[in-house]
Amino acid sequence: LAIYYCVLRMKLYLLGREFTVYTDHCPLRDMQLRPSNNRRVDRISLIL
DSSP, X not given: OHHHHHHHHTXXXXXXXXXXXXXXXXXXXXXXXXXXXXXXXXXXXXXX
């Protein structure tokens, strides 16, 4: 959630730019690999 809130807060600076988020947090890395049954997690994943 911290990355999500950071992107929301900085969206004026990030809008229209390509950026990469580097992390070693395993749940965030696995978010793209495994399907989720949580709609909130799915929405955040799409935004990021």
